[in-house]
Amino acid sequence: MASAGLWMLALLAALVVATGLPVWALLVGVASLFAALGVALSAFDSSVLSAVYPRLTNLLEMDLLQAMPLYVFIGVLLQRLPVADALFGAFARALRPTRAAPSLAALALGALVAPMNGSVASSSALLARLVAPRLTALPAGRGVALVAAAATVGVVVPPSLVLLFLGDAMMRAHTEAANLAGAASALATQRIVNTQDVLHAALLPAALVLLLWALAAWWQGRGREHEVAPLPLRRLLLAVAATLGILALLAAVFTGRLFAVEGAATGGCVLAVLTLVTRTLDRAAWRAVLLDTLALSGALFAVLAGATTFSLVFGLFGTGPWLAQLTQASSWPPAVLAACLLAGVAACAWVLDAFEMIFVIVPVVGPLLVLRLGDAQQAAVLLLLVLQLSFLLPPMGYAVLMAQARSGLAAGTLRVLLGALAPYLAGLLLVLAAVFAFPVLVHKLDEAPAATQQNAPPESEEDLVRRMREMSQPEEPAPTPTLPQRGRE
Structure with a gap:
C-alpha cells in the first residue's frame, strides 16, 4: 500500500491535464477517493481523517498565510495605478543608450515589481497591459518570450511570496530528511534551515539569472528604433520614490528587519494612501480591486486546503x-x-503553478532531494530554478500561457516561440547547472551559526512531545520556611 501515494499523484496529474477543473477540487476529490479506498482496505482507521480540521486551523495561524492576501492586494492595485507605468517610463529613458530600452525596461520592471506582486499570474497581467504595447516592433515570439520571462522573475528574486512559502516548506523538508537519515548522519548535525537562509541562498543565483537574461533581452531587442516618450517631472519623481520605497521594503524583509506580513502590510497601506490622496480610483474601481483580491486569495486558500487534505492521505499510506x-x-x-x-x-x-507545486509536490520531493544532496539550501534553490524553467517551456508552461493569452502579441509557431525563448532557457539552464555542480554559490551570504546551534541535532517529534509534557506538569510548591518560636529560642 505504500505505493498508493504515487498513484494519487499520477491520477491528479492526469485529471489536471484532461479535465481543466480547478486544482483544489481535484486535490480534494483524489484525496477523498483514496481515503475511502484506504479505509475499505484497512490501510488505516477512518478516525485519523479527523486530523484534517486541526491541520487547516493551524495553517491559518501562519504569518505567511496572513501575508498572502496582502501580497495579492498589492499586485491587483499595481495593475490599476500609474506607479508601474511611471517606473517603466523612467527605466526606458535611462536605458536609451543601449538601443534596447523597452526590452531591458520590461525586465527591470519585472525584477522590481514581481517580488511585490506575489504570483506569476499577477505579474503576467501587469506586464501584458503595460509592456506589451511597447514591444510590437519585435519579431514574432520575442515579445511573448520577454513578457513570460519577466513575469517569472518573482519566482527567484527574494523576498517574493513564492520564496517565502518555499522557505517554510524546506524547513519542514530538512527536518524530515534529518529524522529519516538517522542520528548518525551528517544531516543530523546540521542546523535546520529557515526562511531567511533560503532568501540568502537564492540571491546570488537570482542575480546571475537576471544578468544573463538582460544580455538575452538586449541581444533580441538591439538595433531597433524605439520611441521613448518624454517623462514629466511628476512621473519621474513618482518613479524615484516608488523605486526607493520598494527597495527599502524588500531589503527590510530580506535582512529580517521586517516579517513578510509586516512588509506586505506596509506596502499595501502606502499604495492605498497614495491612491486615496491622488484620487486615482473611484468607488467602482476600488470595489473591483477588493473583489479581485478576495477572489485570488480565496483561490490560493482553496488550493492550500486541498493540498493539506491531499498530503494527509498521502502520508497515511506511508509513501514518503x-x-x-x-x-x-x-x-x-x-x-x-x-x-x-x-x-x-x-x-x-x-x-x-508555483503555489500548487509548493503545497503538493515539494513536501514529497523536498526531503528526498535533501537526503541525496545533503544541503537543504542547495535543494531549495534548485527547486526554484526548475520551477522557473518549467514555467517557460512551451506549449504548457504557465508563464508562456499567461503571456500568450493576455499580451495580444504575435507568438508565431511553436518553433518560432521556442527559438525566442531559447536564450532565456539557456541562461537559466546555465545557472541551474552551476548551482548543481558548485553548491558554494548558495552559501555566499550564510551567517556563521553559533557552535551550539551548529552541532545540535534536530529535535524529533517524540522529543518535542516529551518536552511539552514536562513543561505542562505543575511544579511542586517550595516548602514554606517556618519562623522560630520565641519559647524555643
Whole structure:
C-alpha cells in the first residue's frame, strides 16, 4: 500500500491535464477517493481523517498565510495605478543608450515589481497591459518570450511570496530528511534551515539569472528604433520614490528587519494612501480591486486546503518513508538520483503553478532531494530554478500561457516561440547547472551559526512531545520556611 501515494499523484496529474477543473477540487476529490479506498482496505482507521480540521486551523495561524492576501492586494492595485507605468517610463529613458530600452525596461520592471506582486499570474497581467504595447516592433515570439520571462522573475528574486512559502516548506523538508537519515548522519548535525537562509541562498543565483537574461533581452531587442516618450517631472519623481520605497521594503524583509506580513502590510497601506490622496480610483474601481483580491486569495486558500487534505492521505499510506528507503538503498550516484528528482519536479511544474507545486509536490520531493544532496539550501534553490524553467517551456508552461493569452502579441509557431525563448532557457539552464555542480554559490551570504546551534541535532517529534509534557506538569510548591518560636529560642 505504500505505493498508493504515487498513484494519487499520477491520477491528479492526469485529471489536471484532461479535465481543466480547478486544482483544489481535484486535490480534494483524489484525496477523498483514496481515503475511502484506504479505509475499505484497512490501510488505516477512518478516525485519523479527523486530523484534517486541526491541520487547516493551524495553517491559518501562519504569518505567511496572513501575508498572502496582502501580497495579492498589492499586485491587483499595481495593475490599476500609474506607479508601474511611471517606473517603466523612467527605466526606458535611462536605458536609451543601449538601443534596447523597452526590452531591458520590461525586465527591470519585472525584477522590481514581481517580488511585490506575489504570483506569476499577477505579474503576467501587469506586464501584458503595460509592456506589451511597447514591444510590437519585435519579431514574432520575442515579445511573448520577454513578457513570460519577466513575469517569472518573482519566482527567484527574494523576498517574493513564492520564496517565502518555499522557505517554510524546506524547513519542514530538512527536518524530515534529518529524522529519516538517522542520528548518525551528517544531516543530523546540521542546523535546520529557515526562511531567511533560503532568501540568502537564492540571491546570488537570482542575480546571475537576471544578468544573463538582460544580455538575452538586449541581444533580441538591439538595433531597433524605439520611441521613448518624454517623462514629466511628476512621473519621474513618482518613479524615484516608488523605486526607493520598494527597495527599502524588500531589503527590510530580506535582512529580517521586517516579517513578510509586516512588509506586505506596509506596502499595501502606502499604495492605498497614495491612491486615496491622488484620487486615482473611484468607488467602482476600488470595489473591483477588493473583489479581485478576495477572489485570488480565496483561490490560493482553496488550493492550500486541498493540498493539506491531499498530503494527509498521502502520508497515511506511508509513501514518503517508503520513497526515502528506496532512495537510500539505491545504487545510483546521489547526483543522478537528485537529477531524476528534479526532472520529476519539472514535469509536474509544466502543468501546475508555483503555489500548487509548493503545497503538493515539494513536501514529497523536498526531503528526498535533501537526503541525496545533503544541503537543504542547495535543494531549495534548485527547486526554484526548475520551477522557473518549467514555467517557460512551451506549449504548457504557465508563464508562456499567461503571456500568450493576455499580451495580444504575435507568438508565431511553436518553433518560432521556442527559438525566442531559447536564450532565456539557456541562461537559466546555465545557472541551474552551476548551482548543481558548485553548491558554494548558495552559501555566499550564510551567517556563521553559533557552535551550539551548529552541532545540535534536530529535535524529533517524540522529543518535542516529551518536552511539552514536562513543561505542562505543575511544579511542586517550595516548602514554606517556618519562623522560630520565641519559647524555643
